[in-house]
Amino acid sequence: MTLDLEFVAIGARTPVGLTAQTSTAAIRAGVSRLREFSFIAANGKPVVLGTDPLLDDRIEGRDRMRVMLESALDQALAKIGPHLAQARTSCDVLLALPETRPGFSDPEAQWMCQVAQVRLHQHGIACNALLAGRGHAGALAAVEQATRRAEQRRQAGEDAVFVIAGADSYHDARTLLWLESEQRLAMPTVRNGFTPGEAAGALVLTTKAIRRSLGLPCLASLDGVGLAREALLRDSDTGSFGQGLSHAVSQAAHALSTPTWGRRRRPRPMRRRWNPRSRARNSSPATSACWAWCIVSAEMPRPRRARRCSGRATSPRPRLDT
Numbered sequence: 001m002t003l004d005l006e007f008v009a010i011g012a013r014t015p016v017g018l019t020a021q022t023s024t025a026a027i028r029a030g031v032s033r034l035r036e037f038s039f040i041a042a043n044g045k046p047v048v049l050g051t052d053p054l055l056d057d058r059i060e061g062r063d064r065m066r067v068m069l070e071s072a073l074d075q076a077l078a079k080i081g082p083h084l085a086q087a088r089t090s091c092d093v094l095l096a097l098p099e100t101r102p103g104f105s106d107p108e109a110q111w112m113c114q115v116a117q118v119r120l121h122q123h124g125i126a127c128n129a130l131l132a133g134r135g136h137a138g139a140l141a142a143v144e145q146a147t148r149r150a151e152q153r154r155q156a157g158e159d160a161v162f163v164i165a166g167a168d169s170y171h172d173a174r175t176l177l178w179l180e181s182e183q184r185l186a187m188p189t190v191r192n193g194f195t196p197g198e199a200a201g202a203l204v205l206t207t208k209a210i211r212r213s214l215g216l217p218c219l220a221s222l223d224g225v226g227l228a229r230e231a232l233l234r235d236s237d238t239g240s241f242g243q244g245l246s247h248a249v250s251q252a253a254h255a256l257s258t259p260t261w262g263r264r265r266r267p268r269p270m271r272r273r274w275n276p277r278s279r280a281r282n283s284s285p286a287t288s289a290c291w292a293w294c295i296v297s298a299e300m301p302r303p304r305r306a307r308r309c310s311g312r313a314t315s316p317r318p319r320l321d322t
Contacts, residue, residue, distance in 0.1 A: 011075025050197030059147035069198035093129035096138030096166035103175035170196030226251025
């Protein structure tokens, strides 16, 4: 299946930025916004979390996720929302949410789908929101589902516009207690714990034909998607070897092809004279093999060019002894 989908808009809200642009700049600069949260762990110290700078600590769970999700959707629909509303193009909202855990249940996930659908209706866009993925790979599962739906729409001759959004927040007392009991909360006594955080993101995916008809920019093109499930989890006897991740990467890169030279001439490797001192300094296997090739190329006889005749004798003059 050939993918003909392009990303035309993005939006995000993270602890290091209220928009996708500011979040990207902060991440590239290595900015960290971790702070002590108003939750005391079992050791009597406050828990360190990554929090949204504008949300009150007393807001928990789905209420925090709702605010961040609506902000990300507003950013993604700021420029393309009027185009979709004027064209009366319906779209599907594919939502990625956390798995069922203490502090977030299945009814709350359905409530988040209704929140996303109502938000797009406020922008004048007819849509149908559904839950497409759960967990850390939920957003990629939503992208994979968008590709399958786009192929079905293409065969039926219909338009395909997808709004993929996701939100997650560990800022809930029940969730923090669950992480602490499972030895997953970052603490001095926990070896493989992590620092909880929260964020939301959204992107708009559509076909190239629709993007051109609406006059929208192309931010990136989608060439492949891969999904797989890990058979060995982190709590198994042997641990996870990343077999599912390797399979997913292979699926995503299946549509890619290596560049071919064609009729173009391959670039010749640079020849260098062998220097014994340099060889002594470079004793690694890779550099030793490189220097071995340089030795062979340097010792090979090279053909001499014939000198042009300038009308003068090329033989040396005889020496006269006086």
